[in-house]
Amino acid sequence: MKDSQDTRAPGDATRAITKGRTSAEHYGAVNTPVYHASTILHPDVDSFERRHDPNTDRRKVIYGLLGTPTTFDLEEVVADLEGGHDAVLVPSGLAAISVALLSFLHPGDHLLVADTVYPPTRSFCDQYLAGMDVTVDYYDPLVGAGIESLIQPETRVIFLESPGSFTFEVQDIPAITAVARKHGIITVLDNTWSTPLFFKSFSHGVDVSVHAATKYLSGHSDVLMGAIICAEHTWDQVKRTHRHLGQCVGPDDVYVTLRSVRNLSTRLNAHEKQGLALAKWLSQRDEVATVLHPGLADHAGHAIWKRDFLGASGLFSIVLHPKSREAVLAMVNGMTLFRIGASWGGFESLMIPVYPEQYRSATAWDASGATLRIHAGLEDFDDLIADLDAGFNRLNQATRGD
Numbered sequence: 101m102k103d104s105q106d107t108r109a110p111g112d113a114t115r116a117i118t119k120g121r122t123s124a125e126h127y128g129a130v131n132t133p134v135y136h137a138s139t140i141l142h143p144d145v146d147s148f149e150r151r152h153d154p155n156t157d158r159r160k161v162i163y164g165l166l167g168t169p170t171t172f173d174l175e176e177v178v179a180d181l182e183g184g185h186d187a188v189l190v191p192s193g194l195a196a197i198s199v200a201l202l203s204f205l206h207p208g209d210h211l212l213v214a215d216t217v218y219p220p221t222r223s224f225c226d227q228y229l230a231g232m233d234v235t236v237d238y239y240d241p242l243v244g245a246g247i248e249s250l251i252q253p254e255t256r257v258i259f260l261e262s263p264g265s266f267t268f269e270v271q272d273i274p275a276i277t278a279v280a281r282k283h284g285i286i287t288v289l290d291n292t293w294s295t296p297l298f299f300k301s302f303s304h305g306v307d308v309s310v311h312a313a314t315k316y317l318s319g320h321s322d323v324l325m326g327a328i329i330c331a332e333h334t335w336d337q338v339k340r341t342h343r344h345l346g347q348c349v350g351p352d353d354v355y356v357t358l359r360s361v362r363n364l365s366t367r368l369n370a371h372e373k374q375g376l377a378l379a380k381w382l383s384q385r386d387e388v389a390t391v392l393h394p395g396l397a398d399h400a401g402h403a404i405w406k407r408d409f410l411g412a413s414g415l416f417s418i419v420l421h422p423k424s425r426e427a428v429l430a431m432v433n434g435m436t437l438f439r440i441g442a443s444w445g446g447f448e449s450l451m452i453p454v455y456p457e458q459y460r461s462a463t464a465w466d467a468s469g470a471t472l473r474i475h476a477g478l479e480d481f482d483d484l485i486a487d488l489d490a491g492f493n494r495l496n497q498a499t500r501g502d
């Protein structure tokens with residue numbers, strides 16, 4: 101029986117199902133339909149000429165580029181889940197990063213970027229932003245409040261990604277955002293690993309949160325999309341840049357992503373359970389030097405992860421004891437369930453060698469063995485263990501044959 105005194109706010113799983121649902125506008129259909137639309141017809145010239153009135157309803161459909169009910173519903177649910185003010189969709193995670201940064205950076209500005217960001221973020225900063233006369237400096241992701249000593253009069257943005265790509269360093273985000281706020285600097289966080297469910301950016305002082313919706317939000321390895329979720333004071337500027345750059349996302353992709361967000365909580369909890377169980381099993385293997393998973397008690401970032409995050413998704417890495425490249429390839433190439441491929445966040449398990457040392461400038465990565473990035477998919481745990489076990493046998497056999 102429902103307790104009439106129950107004043108709790110609905111939980112994440114509930115809001116993932118109830119927010120961004122406009123069935124009443126769609127004949128009661130549970131799912132918001134796909135609107136294929138560029139031209140939107142207006143009843144008369146007055147209405148047409150007032151279509152860009154800044155006071156128009158946020159959900160007013162005026163031109164396909166600027167959104168349809170399907171787009172608005174997805175934007176609403178992701179913004180709500182993370183506790184943001186509003187959100188826009190873009191065609192990829194990388195577009196979310198570039199549009200967010202371009203919203204706040206101008207020639208002559210200075211940008212601070214975590215040394216462990218997704219490598220294409222680094223290329224965008226070094227090759228595109230630097231070309232428009234933005235100075236880029238990389239910082240140790242573990243710098244915490246020490247970021248203050250790196251701030252210059254021209255610093256406009258601090259970019260964070262936590263945990264870091266490939267190596268999973270956990271940043272002290274509240275410490276960094278407190279310093280940024282004091283200096284009037286905007287913080288942009290790549291929150292893809294956590295999704296809006298496992299890290300609530302805005303209650304930790306972040307100004308803009310970017311996501312590769314390509315990963316868990318869409319969740320089936322068949323969509324490319326990004327989302328930029330904003331605190332209220334950053335919304336107008338991001339929305340304007342999004343508009344100027346002509347960003348929009350195809351309606352079918354929006355539909356399937358909205359469909360996937362409805363069960364994000366269930367999927368993410370399953371990825372978390374699977375990832376942690378695999379990480380624990382891997383940490384017992386003699387071939388493994390280190391497991392880089394923030395959910396493990398012996399991970400350097402575990403205390404901060406536990407303090408700030410609400411869960412761990414299914415992506416982590418392991419560092420092997422030194423073996424020949426041939427032995428590592430014998431292991432990885434022969435895997436049957438952990439497949440080789442870029443991206444992550446779908447239902448399937450993945451394993452790829454990664455080379456963190458190629459993407460560091462402020463810190464060193466000096467592990468002597470190979471680093472393998474693993475995505476824990478939703479297959480049966482025992483089948484994944486059998487695949488890993490056979491992989492380690494190939495690694496050992498190839499090593500003995502060296």
Ligand SMILES: Cc1ncc(COP(=O)(O)O)c(C=O)c1O
Pocket residue numbers: 191192193194195218261265290292293311312313314324325326443444
């Ligand atoms: C942490 C992170 N951010 C952003 C992206 C970019 O996403 P997309 O492939 O949709 O551009 C990726 C892709 O792997 C990623 O791992």
